[in-house]
Amino acid sequence: MGAKIISGEEISEEIRKGLREEINRLKERGVVPGLATLLVGEDPASQVYVRSKRRACEKVGIHTEQYTFPATIKEKELLGKISELNERHDINGILVQLPLPPQIDSNRVLLSISPDKDVDGFHPINVGRYMSMKYFDQMIEEELFLPCTPHGIIEILKRTGVELKGAEAVVVGRSNIVGKPVALLLLANNATVTVCHTGTKDLGEVCRRADVLIAAIGRPKFIRGEMVKQGAVVIDVGVNRTEEGLVGDVSFLEVKEKASAITPVPGGVGPMTVTMLLVNTVKAAKRQESGG
Ligand code: GUN
Numbered sequence: 001m002g003a004k005i006i007s008g009e010e011i012s013e014e015i016r017k018g019l020r021e022e023i024n025r026l027k028e029r030g031v032v033p034g035l036a037t038l039l040v041g042e043d044p045a046s047q048v049y050v051r052s053k054r055r056a057c058e059k060v061g062i063h064t065e066q067y068t069f070p071a072t073i074k075e076k077e078l079l080g081k082i083s084e085l086n087e088r089h090d091i092n093g094i095l096v097q098l099p100l101p102p103q104i105d106s107n108r109v110l111l112s113i114s115p116d117k118d119v120d121g122f123h124p125i126n127v128g129r130y131m132s133m134k135y136f137d138q139m140i141e142e143e144l145f146l147p148c149t150p151h152g153i154i155e156i157l158k159r160t161g162v163e164l165k166g167a168e169a170v171v172v173g174r175s176n177i178v179g180k181p182v183a184l185l186l187l188a189n190n191a192t193v194t195v196c197h198t199g200t201k202d203l204g205e206v207c208r209r210a211d212v213l214i215a216a217i218g219r220p221k222f223i224r225g226e227m228v229k230q231g232a233v234v235i236d237v238g239v240n241r242t243e244e245g246l247v248g249d250v251s252f253l254e255v256k257e258k259a260s261a262i263t264p265v266p267g268g269v270g271p272m273t274v275t276m277l278l279v280n281t282v283k284a285a286k287r288q289e290s291g292g
Pocket of ligand 1: 148149273
């Protein structure tokens with residue numbers, strides 16, 4: 001008996017279908033959601049990510065504009081472009097693809113994006129908003145900008161029918177983009193959450209407690225079969241380019257024999273990240289239409 005392979009593509013398509021309808025209704029009122037993407041340098045992975053985000057936008061009817069800068073760009077110039085986009089009424093969302101080159105202070109750049117256009121959910125104001133809210137349903141009701149990958153993971157779990165209330169959730173990795181925020185969102189869904197990192201003792205033992213295991217380490221096939229409890233749900237956030245191609249943070253062939261459900265790489269979390277960006281861009285357009 002193998003695990004159910006969770007299709008992030010299928011779940012994405014369900015959500016995108018609803019979004020297309022919502023965008024069509026907005027367009028009848030003269031509102032066209034618009035996203036500006038900013039790409040600095042020539043990192044091939046970043047180029048691929050930005051291209052797939054723009055393509056997804058266009059397929060659901062979101063207008064996109066791309067601004068590409070050389071890796072040598074001065075911080076001031078980037079901040080100038082963001083300030084211009086902050087003022088534009090036809091641009092509802094601003095996305096600066098990370099990582100940025102070393103001469104640029106990423107925190108200062110993220111701070112300069114208007115919190116109302118922060119469709120990545122990285123601005124400290126937006127982080128503070130979901131951080132200080134107790135329950136996930138409230139976050140959705142209040143239409144907060146949640147960070148895309150963590151929100152995508154929660155949608156995968158909910159739409160796969162995974163019971164989060166009372167579940168032991170273990171997150172491996174503590175990045176600001178995935179590990180830390182997904183831990184908060186799991187907590188807001190009443191899971192009991194443990195976050196592991198490079199200093200964790202007996203990592204295998206902690207992972208084996210997990211009913212829901214989130215792998216966001218950035219190391220190929222790091223999670224081995226013996227680290228997974230029989231019947232666990234495993235979410236693989238890893239995108240590692242290796243000689244054998246794209247592989248996740250989970251040793252898929254080993255772990256699928258133990259797990260009850262697992263996300264593949266590619267085709268699992270990746271498409272959901274893009275979908276949640278679309279969700280946030282539509283939220284931004286609605287919020288700005290109503291002057292909120
Ligand atoms: N780099 C890795 N993940 C992300 C993301 O979700 N958004 C942006 N802007 N950059 C990233």
